[in-house]
Amino acid sequence: MLDKLPFELLSHIHTYLDTAQAVAHLSVTCRRLHTFSAKEGWKIFLRTRFPSLSTPSQPNDYKEVAHGLTTLSRNWDRKGFVARYLEPAGSITSLPTWEQVPRWQHKDGQTIGYQPCIDSYEEWTSGDWSSRKQVLTWCAGTELLVRVKKTGRDTQGFYDTASPNDRNFYFDQYKHLTSWFRYGIPGGMEGRDDITSLEVIRPYQKAPGADHVESVVFATANGVLQRLNIGLDGGRTSSVQSYTTDGIMIHCTSLSPSTSPILATDSGVSGIALYPMHQENQTESLSAFSQIDLLPEVVTLKGFSIWGLNFLSENKLGVGVGPSTESFRIFEVSSAGLVKEPIRSYQFDRPEDSHRLDSLPRGPIEVSTYSIIPLPPSSQGGRDSGEVFLTGDTSGTIRLHDLRSPSSSECSYWDTANDSAIYSLQTQGRERIIAGTGRHTTVMVYDLRVSGGRSYYNIEVPPTTQRHHKARNPRATRPKMEKKSDAHYNWNVFLNPRGVNQFRAQNSRRSHNRYERDSPVYTLSLPSPSSPTLFAGVEDAVIQLDFTAILDVHPDPFFASTLERTQRGEINVKKSWNPRGDVMNFGMYDKTDQTAFGMNLWVQAGVGHYQGTAPGLDDRWRDPSQVDPTPQRSNRSDRSDTTRDTRRGE
Numbered sequence: 153m154l155d156k157l158p159f160e161l162l163s164h165i166h167t168y169l170d171t172a173q174a175v176a177h178l179s180v181t182c183r184r185l186h187t188f189s190a191k192e193g194w195k196i197f198l199r200t201r202f203p204s205l206s207t208p209s210q211p212n213d214y215k216e217v218a219h220g221l222t223t224l225s226r227n228w229d230r231k232g233f234v235a236r237y238l239e240p241a242g243s244i245t246s247l248p249t250w251e252q253v254p255r256w257q258h259k260d261g262q263t264i265g266y267q268p269c270i271d272s273y274e275e276w277t278s279g280d281w282s283s284r285k286q287v288l289t290w291c292a293g294t295e296l297l298v299r300v301k302k303t304g305r306d307t308q309g310f311y312d313t314a315s316p317n318d319r320n321f322y323f324d325q326y327k328h329l330t331s332w333f334r335y336g337i338p339g340g341m342e343g344r345d346d347i348t349s350l351e352v353i354r355p356y357q358k359a360p361g362a363d364h365v366e367s368v369v370f371a372t373a374n375g376v377l378q379r380l381n382i383g384l385d386g387g388r389t390s391s392v393q394s395y396t397t398d399g400i401m402i403h404c405t406s407l408s409p410s411t412s413p414i415l416a417t418d419s420g421v422s423g424i425a426l427y428p429m430h431q432e433n434q435t436e437s438l439s440a441f442s443q444i445d446l447l448p449e450v451v452t453l454k455g456f457s458i459w460g461l462n463f464l465s466e467n468k469l470g471v472g473v474g475p476s477t478e479s480f481r482i483f484e485v486s487s488a489g490l491v492k493e494p495i496r497s498y499q500f501d502r503p504e505d506s507h508r509l510d511s512l513p514r515g516p517i518e519v520s521t522y523s524i525i526p527l528p529p530s531s532q533g534g535r536d537s538g539e540v541f542l543t544g545d546t547s548g549t550i551r552l553h554d555l556r557s558p559s560s561s562e563c564s565y566w567d568t569a570n571d572s573a574i575y576s577l578q579t580q581g582r583e584r585i586i587a588g589t590g591r592h593t594t595v596m597v598y599d600l601r602v603s604g605g606r607s608y609y610n611i612e613v614p615p616t617t618q619r620h621h622k623a624r625n626p627r628a629t630r631p632k633m634e635k636k637s638d639a640h641y642n643w644n645v646f647l648n649p650r651g652v653n654q655f656r657a658q659n660s661r662r663s664h665n666r667y668e669r670d671s672p673v674y675t676l677s678l679p680s681p682s683s684p685t686l687f688a689g690v691e692d693a694v695i696q697l698d699f700t701a702i703l704d705v706h707p708d709p710f711f712a713s714t715l716e717r718t719q720r721g722e723i724n725v726k727k728s729w730n731p732r733g734d735v736m737n738f739g740m741y742d743k744t745d746q747t748a749f750g751m752n753l754w755v756q757a758g759v760g761h762y763q764g765t766a767p768g769l770d771d772r773w774r775d776p777s778q779v780d781p782t783p784q785r786s787n788r789s790d791r792s793d794t795t796r797d798t799r800r801g802e
Contacts, residue, residue: 198217242320344374
């Protein structure tokens, strides 16, 4: 009967298939359905189950895309990741001389450690899911570091034919082709001339003829604003474009998402300046074409400053200030520049049911807004870019805003056990909020339930009426929020390694203890909504978290090349996922109710030591009492290092 149905009804049926396994089973019923699933069925599944993660720019092999996205979703739900400190290694090129650096060494001179800024993006370079080019840039004091990684089938071919020395030099732990570039500010002094903010120009924003040029805009504490251009193909070239700042320190920058981007920076205590990115005359220093001051000249507020900038859309700029009872404002960017009067200013009230604030009076609170990030437009609601966005402030609250609503916020997220300031925000499409806090090196993950957001679940949600995020205005929020519980999907991870990280101690001149103390999570970066890698910037270090399950015999195709097998065909887990012994073990907790003590504590066991006891979590997670915190040596004869290659269901 199914083989006789018209395509319109088959399409409608596919919208009700909630798992990849269901689509696969339907596709093998007959040849006609197999052809339909290959051409349209998997595409419909991606559009309905991953509306904010699947985009037209992704490869045309929709079945492979479904494999990647379902695996990625499961790894996030199960909290399955492998974390490492990130430092340049292997192929390192110093700019502008283009000399090879035998080994990267961070400069001494920082009193408390540098505060890294991170930006990244990735794009597909071929028709398969794993073929990507990923560009990561971050600052280490006065140095700008750029990593260009290429993955996919062609890269795997290069690895297979390379010598052992070339494999160790040009490839990372996942056998991905990796090149590092470093640029030091001429005459820069550590702790005085540090880079304070940076932005990477996306591929669609590059000037004509600059497809193979990577451009990074950065600002420093001593008022330097420059754009570094690195030519990667067709000759080794680099250039620097300067911008006039009058020596004023710049704390934050933001690049507009338009094809002809504009750079916004803070200027002084309360000023904002706009700079052009693409100009025909690139030899002279470029000046700002628009400047405004948020405060009258005769008014000064103690401690008042601009703390965050981010373009919500091409013509809307979000500005976080404070301390103030109006700590967030939105300004219009017209063809003539910034309009001085804000489109809208926001006053934030105390959460009505936050137990930590019950003894304080209600009404507007004086806070500083540190982080601002827009949500991508929904593929189902027809919303304009920049209408829905998130803010994080010093009260430890994340707020969801909608410009079309009269309410100051539609929904609030907070943790009853951690009320530290929200230093950084990152979203994974419209599915998750990832927040970096000001204390305890903590990253919070919240399930984001908004229209056109998450529609695919790997783990059955436990029935409970408790929620970890509360609506500030229930009547305004009810049409947009699902009633399904999300307690199982909210969790916090401590980015402090448990025990001594031997790799870090052996490969750094500094004591490993510096990397294991509490720090704010200053920045977060996700190269794309469908990327399995999250970067977190903490004091004096950058951490890379790769969301993958080490016991998955059919992992995300992005990581498939990393698998190493024994002569018997079994997967060697340690050799595959921790060949250099640098994987860190973290701790985390998820909340079971709203009380401060209603939480589950878990810790990761080392790679190769996995007897998971946490239901619904990755195999490395265990109860703290069941894990020895001291590092364990690798035992080649240990059968736990291998896993049999058996088929699994979706």
